[in-house]
Amino acid sequence: MQKNIFSLCVTRLFWLGLFLAVSFHADAESLDEPTAGSASRGYDLLTKTPFLPPDFTEEMFDSAWQVWPKPLRENAAKASPTERRQMAMERYGLTTRPGDASLEPLQYVVSGSEPNKTWTMNCFSCHGGSVYGTITPGAPNNRFALQTMTEELRSAKLKLGKPLSRMDLGAMFIPLGTTHGTTNAVVFGIGLMSRRDPQLNLIDAMPKPAVHHDMDAPPWWHFYKRPHIYIDGFAERGHRGLMQFTLVPENGPEFYREHEDDFKDVYAYLMSLRPPKFTGTVDHDLASTGEHLFNDTCARCHGTYGENKSYPDLRIPINEIGTDPVRLTALPVAGRQKYAISWFAHHGEAGEQQTVVNPDGYVAPPLDGIWASPPYLHNGSVPTLWHLLKPEQRPTIWRRAGEQMDSEKVGFEIEVVSRVPLTQSDIAIRRQYFDTQKFGKSNEGHLFPNELTDDEKSAVLEYLKTL
Ligand code: HEC
Numbered sequence: 338m339q340k341n342i343f344s345l346c347v348t349r350l351f352w353l354g355l356f357l358a359v360s361f362h363a364d365a366e367s368l369d370e371p372t373a374g375s376a377s378r379g380y381d382l383l384t385k386t387p388f389l390p391p392d393f394t395e396e397m398f399d400s401a402w403q404v405w406p407k408p409l410r411e412n413a414a415k416a417s418p419t420e421r422r423q424m425a426m427e428r429y430g431l432t433t434r435p436g437d438a439s440l441e442p443l444q445y446v447v448s449g450s451e452p453n454k455t456w457t458m459n460c461f462s463c464h465g466g467s468v469y470g471t472i473t474p475g476a477p478n479n480r481f482a483l484q485t486m487t488e489e490l491r492s493a494k495l496k497l498g499k500p501l502s503r504m505d506l507g508a509m510f511i512p513l514g515t516t517h518g519t520t521n522a523v524v525f526g527i528g529l530m531s532r533r534d535p536q537l538n539l540i541d542a543m544p545k546p547a548v549h550h551d552m553d554a555p556p557w558w559h560f561y562k563r564p565h566i567y568i569d570g571f572a573e574r575g576h577r578g579l580m581q582f583t584l585v586p587e588n589g590p591e592f593y594r595e596h597e598d599d600f601k602d603v604y605a606y607l608m609s610l611r612p613p614k615f616t617g618t619v620d621h622d623l624a625s626t627g628e629h630l631f632n633d634t635c636a637r638c639h640g641t642y643g644e645n646k647s648y649p650d651l652r653i654p655i656n657e658i659g660t661d662p663v664r665l666t667a668l669p670v671a672g673r674q675k676y677a678i679s680w681f682a683h684h685g686e687a688g689e690q691q692t693v694v695n696p697d698g699y700v701a702p703p704l705d706g707i708w709a710s711p712p713y714l715h716n717g718s719v720p721t722l723w724h725l726l727k728p729e730q731r732p733t734i735w736r737r738a739g740e741q742m743d744s745e746k747v748g749f750e751i752e753v754v755s756r757v758p759l760t761q762s763d764i765a766i767r768r769q770y771f772d773t774q775k776f777g778k779s780n781e782g783h784l785f786p787n788e789l790t791d792d793e794k795s796a797v798l799e800y801l802k803t804l
């Protein structure tokens with residue numbers, strides 16, 4: 338019995354991390370290489386085609402307010418259905434779709450017809466959000482409240498006598514994300530892969546125990562530049578790896594062959610994305626000083642920008658980078674090996690990909706559009722670029738204080754506290770606080786900016802706005 342519930346939880350949840358094992362074809366590709374596949378069809382597929390069984394009915398989503406804490410619940414009771422939908426989307430970090438006036442979220446595929454509409458999570462739940470108020474597919478969803486939403490929908494279902502899904506059960510055992518905007522996304526990929534053979538047939542194996550920790554999703558506008566993806570760069574970029582997200586048991590091995598072409602279009606969509614341009618003011622003289630300093634101090638790892646752009650795709654050993662090591666060790670060598678010999682990596686076929694099964698550190702990401710993807714570092718522990726450049730000033734416990742950009746520090750406007758207020762009765766508010774003392778959430782490391790003086794750091798900050 339216990340085994341059953343455990344495997345149910347893990348199987349339903351494993352897709353969360355599927356994206357993890359993305360594969361792709363490396364070699365020395367030029368940065369702007371055109372790709373086969375239709376980017377616009379890729380976007381349509383992501384927003385309109387459910388590749389998984391549904392997470393919940395629309396009716397349940399619209400009932401969640403009934404279990405909210407007061408006074409929010411009282412306000413919702415007085416609101417119109419449309420206002421209530423907006424309140425729920427706001428609470429859970431969901432947005433509308435650009436250029437679409439309906440209240441269908443970017444982050445879920447809505448299917449079926451009234452009164453039986455269902456919602457199915459798509460990639461945008463983590464990879465599509467708001468950049469300081471502008472809805473931007475491909476930007477990290479730094480407001481996503483997956484754990485809170487799952488718990489409250491579960492309570493609402495119990496209250497209204499509706500059946501629980503496996504996701505509901507799973508979330509009782511496996512944390513989906515302890516701080517809003519970050520998710521425990523990575524651990525499941527490997528766990529779920531352990532229940533497949535290399536050709537993705539389902540096998541009877543217990544999922545491997547996983548190390549729970551939260552990550553901040555990377556923006557998709559770097560995808561075209563990165564021959565290897567994920568923070569440790571273990572996998573080659575490719576369309577098949579993007580399908581790991583769909584590895585629920587309901588999708589048998591034939592699903593992958595049938596939908597492979599769809600994911601060529603999804604791949605083309607990701608390859609087509611570019612970062613948004615900085616919306617504030619820039620001091621161009623200062624930025625030009627910053628460019629020289631950046632090229633001397635930072636470019637060997639992060640590459641150069643503008644006319645002579647380059648991206649070194651360089652992995653830095655964990656002792657040298659010194660940022661939180663949990664993510665690196667959470668993915669076991671055996672898990673990466675399993676990926677290496679699977680259909681995702683084109684094992685045994687022409688174009689077989691090289692998987693790095695034992696990476697020793699993290700890859701320095703491209704910094705294009707870096708102003709638009711706070712918080713910083715792979716675990717999202719640093720709220721602004723200014724704090725990234727001033728390691729000794731990084732706050733220990735902080736939360737986002739508003740939707741606007743802190744245009745001086747470039748990143749979130751924040752409130753810093755000495756402890757998370759445990760007396761706060763709304764769990765959604767407690768989960769807004771990022772406590773860097775918790776497991777996997779350290780804000781240490783990346784001390785390279787300390788080669789610069791404070792004035793030089795200001796110049797580099799100005800330059801970073803222009804990327
Ligand atoms: C629950 C949140 C979540 C969902 C849903 C999700 N991802 Fe991710 N994704 C992440 C996180 C977190 C990472 C960082 C993983 C790492 O670096 O180890 C990531 C990494 C990636 C990367 C690597 C980017 C880079 O620059 O390294 C790609 C590509 C990607 N995801 C594509 C997808 C696609 C396609 C889907 C849907 C089919 C998807 N993701 C669904 C959270 C998510």
Ligand code: HEC
Pocket residue numbers: 568631634635636637638639653658660661699700701702704707710712713714715716722725783785786797
């Ligand atoms: C020795 C290589 C190296 C040097 C030099 C270096 N970085 Fe980094 N940088 C990294 C790595 C690796 C990461 C990813 C660390 C992580 O997420 O844990 C990173 C992360 C970052 C990030 C956060 C990216 C994100 O999306 O969260 C920023 C911003 C950044 N570096 C800016 C700089 C600047 C500015 C300089 C020069 C003053 C610099 N770096 C110098 C390797 C380097």
